[in-house]
Amino acid sequence: MLTGVVGAGLTSLEVLRRLDAGPRGLVEDEATRRLQRYGENAVLPRRPAAWAWRLLGTLRDPFTAVLLGLGVVSAFATSWSTACVIAVLVAVSCVLRSAGEYRADRSVAALRDLVATTATVQRRADEESAPLVREIPVEELVPGDVVRLGPGDMVPADVRLLRADGLTVHQAALTGESAPVAKRVPDTPVELARPLFDQPHLCFAGSSVTAGTATAVVTATGADTHFASAHRGPTGRRRGAFDRSVNGISWTLIRFMTLTAPLVLLANTVLRGRGLETLPFAVAVAVGLTPEMLPVIVTTALARGAAQLARRVGVIVKRLPALHDMGAVDVLCVDKTGTLTQDQLTVDCYLDTDGHTDPAVLHWAAVNSLWTIQLADVPAPDALDEAILAAAKAAGGPAADRDDLLCRTPPPPARPERALSAVHEPAAARATLMDVGGVDVIPFDPARRVVTAVVQRPGRPAVHTLVVKGAVEDVLDRCAIDEETRARVLRLAGRHAARGLRLLAVALADRPARARPYTPADERGLTLLGIVGLRDELTATAADALAALARRGVAVKVLTGDHPGTAARVCAELGLTPGEIVTGDRIDALDDARLAQLADTTTVFARCTPAHKARVVRALRRGGHAVGFLGDGVNDVAAMHAADVALCPHAAVDVTREAADVVLAEKDLTAIDSAVAAGRHSTGNIATYLRIAVSSNVGNVISMLAAGVLLPFLPMLPAQVLAQNLCFDISQLAFAYDRPDAASVRRPSVLRPYAFSRYITVFGLVNAAADLATFAVLGVFTRGQTAFHSGWFTENLITQALVMLLLRTARGPLPGALRWATGALAAVGLLLPLSPLGAALGLAALPMAYYGCLVMVLVAYGLALAACRKFGWPVG
Numbered sequence: 001m002l003t004g005v006v007g008a009g010l011t012s013l014e015v016l017r018r019l020d021a022g023p024r025g026l027v028e029d030e031a032t033r034r035l036q037r038y039g040e041n042a043v044l045p046r047r048p049a050a051w052a053w054r055l056l057g058t059l060r061d062p063f064t065a066v067l068l069g070l071g072v073v074s075a076f077a078t079s080w081s082t083a084c085v086i087a088v089l090v091a092v093s094c095v096l097r098s099a100g101e102y103r104a105d106r107s108v109a110a111l112r113d114l115v116a117t118t119a120t121v122q123r124r125a126d127e128e129s130a131p132l133v134r135e136i137p138v139e140e141l142v143p144g145d146v147v148r149l150g151p152g153d154m155v156p157a158d159v160r161l162l163r164a165d166g167l168t169v170h171q172a173a174l175t176g177e178s179a180p181v182a183k184r185v186p187d188t189p190v191e192l193a194r195p196l197f198d199q200p201h202l203c204f205a206g207s208s209v210t211a212g213t214a215t216a217v218v219t220a221t222g223a224d225t226h227f228a229s230a231h232r233g234p235t236g237r238r239r240g241a242f243d244r245s246v247n248g249i250s251w252t253l254i255r256f257m258t259l260t261a262p263l264v265l266l267a268n269t270v271l272r273g274r275g276l277e278t279l280p281f282a283v284a285v286a287v288g289l290t291p292e293m294l295p296v297i298v299t300t301a302l303a304r305g306a307a308q309l310a311r312r313v314g315v316i317v318k319r320l321p322a323l324h325d326m327g328a329v330d331v332l333c334v335d336k337t338g339t340l341t342q343d344q345l346t347v348d349c350y351l352d353t354d355g356h357t358d359p360a361v362l363h364w365a366a367v368n369s370l371w372t373i374q375l376a377d378v379p380a381p382d383a384l385d386e387a388i389l390a391a392a393k394a395a396g397g398p399a400a401d402r403d404d405l406l407c408r409t410p411p412p413p414a415r416p417e418r419a420l421s422a423v424h425e426p427a428a429a430r431a432t433l434m435d436v437g438g439v440d441v442i443p444f445d446p447a448r449r450v451v452t453a454v455v456q457r458p459g460r461p462a463v464h465t466l467v468v469k470g471a472v473e474d475v476l477d478r479c480a481i482d483e484e485t486r487a488r489v490l491r492l493a494g495r496h497a498a499r500g501l502r503l504l505a506v507a508l509a510d511r512p513a514r515a516r517p518y519t520p521a522d523e524r525g526l527t528l529l530g531i532v533g534l535r536d537e538l539t540a541t542a543a544d545a546l547a548a549l550a551r552r553g554v555a556v557k558v559l560t561g562d563h564p565g566t567a568a569r570v571c572a573e574l575g576l577t578p579g580e581i582v583t584g585d586r587i588d589a590l591d592d593a594r595l596a597q598l599a600d601t602t603t604v605f606a607r608c609t610p611a612h613k614a615r616v617v618r619a620l621r622r623g624g625h626a627v628g629f630l631g632d633g634v635n636d637v638a639a640m641h642a643a644d645v646a647l648c649p650h651a652a653v654d655v656t657r658e659a660a661d662v663v664l665a666e667k668d669l670t671a672i673d674s675a676v677a678a679g680r681h682s683t684g685n686i687a688t689y690l691r692i693a694v695s696s697n698v699g700n701v702i703s704m705l706a707a708g709v710l711l712p713f714l715p716m717l718p719a720q721v722l723a724q725n726l727c728f729d730i731s732q733l734a735f736a737y738d739r740p741d742a743a744s745v746r747r748p749s750v751l752r753p754y755a756f757s758r759y760i761t762v763f764g765l766v767n768a769a770a771d772l773a774t775f776a777v778l779g780v781f782t783r784g785q786t787a788f789h790s791g792w793f794t795e796n797l798i799t800q801a802l803v804m805l806l807l808r809t810a811r812g813p814l815p816g817a818l819r820w821a822t823g824a825l826a827a828v829g830l831l832l833p834l835s836p837l838g839a840a841l842g843l844a845a846l847p848m849a850y851y852g853c854l855v856m857v858l859v860a861y862g863l864a865l866a867a868c869r870k871f872g873w874p875v876g
């Protein structure tokens with residue numbers, strides 16, 4: 001295998017020779033041998049991680065780190081029982097979490113293979129056979145393979161270009177450079193002094209093709225690529241809504257917890273004159289405050305949601321937190337072509353600049369399409385080009401068939417004088433128009449919105465004809481026309497766009513023939529021929545999907561590169577109210593703050609480049625929205641990276657699938673609604689756990705502090721604090737299986753730290769009030785520490801079971817898991833003090849009268865909770 005550095009200085013031929021390969025591609029048998037020798041072309045092994053690694057991975061969680069820290073403090077204070085219980089807590093949490101992650105990985109792994117990335121490779125059956133171009137899984141690529149690259153492809157390995165046309169690649173994953181860079185096969189020897197990633201003829205795994213095409217030979221695969229050496233782990237990702245809410249709250253709690261132990265210690269020292277002997281108790285209280293099951297609940301709730309989505313509606317969640325982000329999304333940006341529409345085009349009309357049907361317009365559009373496909377070695381022809389070639393064939397025209405192109409005679413154009421005289425075509429040459437030969441191509445680029453094929457017409461060896469097609473405004477900008485014609489053509493385009501057609505303008509220019517390659521700078525002074533209108537049917541499920549999202553409070557915005565008129569019509573047909581349409585040039589004129597305001601109220605953005613789409617998404621996020629982006633093309637990737645969560649339909653190009661967090665494996669767009677509902681469902685369960693665990697724990701801390709001051713002894717022994725905490729934690733795992741009611745999945749689910757703090761303060765205080773009432777009862781009915789500890793232990797577990805029942809967000813029937821969990825928790829509270837284990841923990845049976853009063857405290861507590869719920873306050 002060649003390293004990029006060695007390969008950089010060699011000629012193409014030398015590289016091929018060193019790789020023992022040829023421009024026609026490897027023979028299949030040899031490729032199989034190489035696959036065995038070099039291994040799979042994967043940066044990270046596809047094998048599931050070993051159990052030990054999974055367990056170690058779960059230790060990275062901040063709550064676990066805090067618990068371990070507290071365990072170490074206990075060990076130093078030689079409080080071995082506290083240290084042991086903490087170790088058990090950490091072990092239970094890690095084992096449960098890694099088991100959840102393992103199940104989650106397994107359930108989506110099979111479906112993920114369905115959306116695996118492929119590479120277009122050129123191989124031969126044997127030495128004598130002609131090369132065959134076919135798609136193979138990227139993992140099967142080997143050094144020496146000849147691959148084809150086109151827009152939207154991931155560069156599948158480190159490659160050396162053999163041929164390239166207008167190739168630009170995005171290599172931010174390697175260099176951090178956000179702008180695409182041009183790559184080409186240099187005419188002169190390469191300059192070795194240049195940094196490796198700047199070498200024009202080398203492309204690297206981890207980058208993606210933004211425009212143009214290329215044929216290249218693979219120089220390194222898998223772990224030998226530069227990407228692999230730079231990223232020995234998963235690549236970093238943007239911070240989504242998940243990080244902003246759950247993680248934000250986690251860190252607030254961790255700060256709070258780290259203050260708890262010193263506070264308890266201080267209160268006991270200052271007010272009761274106790275010394276360091278209270279350290280284990282202080283540590284236990286801090287541990288009691290920790291919602292240590294949060295990582296387990298998060299993994300279980302999200303993994304369950306993801307597995308159900310995959311099974312029921314074929315939605316693949318590639319990154320678990322993305323499911324939470326789906327639930328938080330309140331704005332979904334969608335591109336139009338290939339998402340809301342099928343991208344299966346048919347030509348509707350071909351018109352000259354006066355709006356009359358003109359086959360010459362279709363003919364030249366077909367010449368452009370044909371040579372774009374042929375010269376650029378596009379792995380998969382654009383749907384637009386295929387539609388134009390099909391229409392030309394159906395019209396019986398000269399561009400009917402790629403193979404026919406060079407030999408058939410065109411029909412006489414309806415208005416030949418216009419189209420052909422426009423390029424000063426001698427009448428005699430018209431009949432042989434199709435004998436054109438392709439010379440060069442400047443591929444389509446969503447930022448330029450035009451594509452140029454350079455052809456040579458028969459009998460005119462000294463002349464090259466540039467055939468340009470693309471978005472109407474962009475082609476007009478390159479034409480030598482007066483203002484009046486321009487305005488007339490724009491009006492014509494507007495009328496047809498309003499019918500929902502996709503429009504292309506076609507223009508020509510003659511240039512003296514030359515050997516030098518053509519560049520975008522040559523696309524000027526063109527002669528306009530006319531426009532082609534194409535019809536693109538709506539995706540069958542698009543209207544239903546948009547209506548369902550609107551019902552869930554998700555605002556849908558369309559961000560398209562297409563004509564404003566076309567976008568408006570499509571949106572109206574889908575039941576969206578387009579309102580004022582904002583175009584790319586208007587976006588350019590606005591600063592970020594003004595764009596954020598405008599983006600809030602705009603539904604359709606048209607004539608957007610990839611950069612415009614990304615700016616709008618960033619502006620919306622800055623305006624406080626959680627933004628999803630659903631796109632299928634290379635022009636959507638930047639916006640997908642900018643969004644909280646990126647989605648793509650099943651037929652998206654490789655680079656889009658790679659950028660997506662959520663892939664819709666089926667054709668049905670209404671699956672997005674199911675994904676949003678599943679996200680809200682999972683988040684609802686996580687939020688319920690957090691609210692209940694933390695408010696109950698806060699209540700306990702307040703009571704512990706109060707009791708520490710009021711009582712001559714510790715209100716609970718450290719081991720008792722930890723034991724009740726362990727029971728409460730385990731029972732709360734049932735929240736991962738709760739079923740939220742319909743109302744709670746109707747709005748975007750976001751955990752707002754302020755509302756959350758209010759919630760835990762109020763319910764924490766109600767909980768503490770119940771505890772203080774219990775202390776009073778205990779003061780009346782019991783004597784001594786053991787009875788006090790036992791009474792409070794029982795009350796604590798039963799109130800926690802009550803809180804779980806009364807404060808869960810869902811109001812529907814209790815799922816079995818919750819019924820069992822709360823029942824078991826209350827039973828432990830009542831029975832443990834009577835058992836030998838209770839005795840070991842320092843607990844004992846209580847007088848019967850206590851239980852009667854406890855019932856009264858519990859009834860009062862339950863009524864207080866129910867009253868708070870009934871008046872809808874506080875809602876976290």
Ligand SMILES: Nc1ncnc2c1ncn2[C@@H]1O[C@H](COP(=O)(O)OP(=O)(O)OP(=O)(O)O)[C@@H](O)[C@H]1O
Pocket residue numbers: 335336337338382384385444446449450451469470471472502503504559560561562563608633635
């Ligand atoms: N293969 C092509 N040849 C010539 N012009 C094209 C081609 N593909 C697209 N265009 C023109 O460029 C414009 C922008 O294309 P782009 O691919 O950025 O967006 P889109 O496909 O129109 O819409 P969306 O952003 O919704 O996917 C199109 O509206 C069309 O006029």
